[in-house]
Amino acid sequence: MGQARAVVIGAGIGGLATAAGLCSAGWDVTVCDRASSLEPVGVALGLAPNGLRALDVFGAGDVLREHAVPQEVGIQRSDGRWLMRSTTGQLIADRFGDPIILLPRSAVIEALAARVPAGVLSLRTEVTSVEPGGPGTARVATTAGDLSADLVVAADGIGSAVRSALFPGHPGLRYAGFTTWRLLTGPVTGQAGVTGVNGVNGQVQMAESWGRGTVFGVMPLADGRVYCYAAAPAPPGQRAADDELAELVRLFGRWHEPIPALLASVTPGDVLRHDVAELAGPLPSFHRGRVALLGDAAHPMTPNLGQGACQALEDAAVIARLAAGTDAGEVPALLARYTAVRLPRTQNVVRWSRRAGTMTTWSAPPAVAFRNTAMWLAGRLPPSATIRGLVPVYGWRPPPAARPTAGGGPSASAAV
């Protein structure tokens, strides 16, 4: 059996994880990305226990655990009054093996890229079309020449051109009704001049604050920098007439400290803004012929559960485990299994994430008052009740690794 060959489109978290998994399964892999560097869009990332378990499949979990800050997020009102203080962090770690951790995105990209052998990655290489193949190989046209492959994994992100080409009748993306901002401050502590910090010993404390349809999250990283994110309803495509930092100050500058102080500590160019979208309906399949969709290309979701990258990592872990011991002729069957496992799982997570964000979008004063009371009461439930609700998301396990057959070669597990 000759070495099976794969092309991965996109070197984001999903594409790099897939490449790492396929390379260690013995495949000959090329990763094409149109970007000129691996610098990620977005500044920090929350990884839940299921995402970390997927990273372990590629051998990248432990190196990231070393740099992580465990998340313990409470919810405040815009005036600073606490609605709920989370006490579930340690319970999540006890129940699922890891806490939710926060990391710079660049650390995740670096950990995955370190597991992709030299020569596999082809930057400044845009994929211009894909022929899905079937019994025969798939073909990938790129700005650096054409490639043929037994397996193509399209991890080309939320705006996936491969998704549109494979499923031309699908209605595509639907705006979720709100926009997001992300920014990273320099190192800030009480001693470094940021006043009004609300944590212990002058440190900024993790929290998410809810207003009328608006949200502001504050999350310190291990190195003292602070990751902030915000969300607000807005027409799709709308951008601030001046700059996005000024827009954030207009929306959140009168909220409780340390939000105004954190906003005052960044420069306008440091603010990223993205409108949030998901698919107008589920795809009929995650593959066609020999081409699979993966990550945001397959299942873009709202960020409310912090699961987009975690689900991309789960997808990649499943592909890697199925591909170990699979030869080129078995790829269509591998992909049928991939769709059967991943499509229902990710549709559930998409739905749960949308639902988790619903209450934060309420803006009418009676609805906001009702929501705040409900959150305050929920904060008084025993943490074990919260943990039970997390099992379907965080309890995911990767398929078992292929075991050697009696003939000595590996066999893909049927238990995926």
Ligand SMILES: Cc1cc2nc3c(=O)[nH]c(=O)nc-3n(C[C@H](O)[C@H](O)[C@H](O)COP(=O)(O)OP(=O)(O)OC[C@H]3O[C@@H](n4cnc5c(N)ncnc54)[C@H](O)[C@@H]3O)c2cc1C
């Ligand atoms: C505000 C916000 C906060 C979030 N927070 C979290 C969080 O805390 N935890 C979490 O798990 N998820 C989070 N997410 C979701 C997460 O960012 C995404 O789900 C994840 O980055 C998707 O990775 P990907 O590899 O599928 O796609 P991408 O990272 O978008 O990568 C796609 C790659 O494909 C390349 N590409 C595209 N087209 C082509 C082409 N034609 N040829 C070659 N290359 C191409 C691009 O250059 C890019 O590098 C958040 C999202 C948002 C918007």
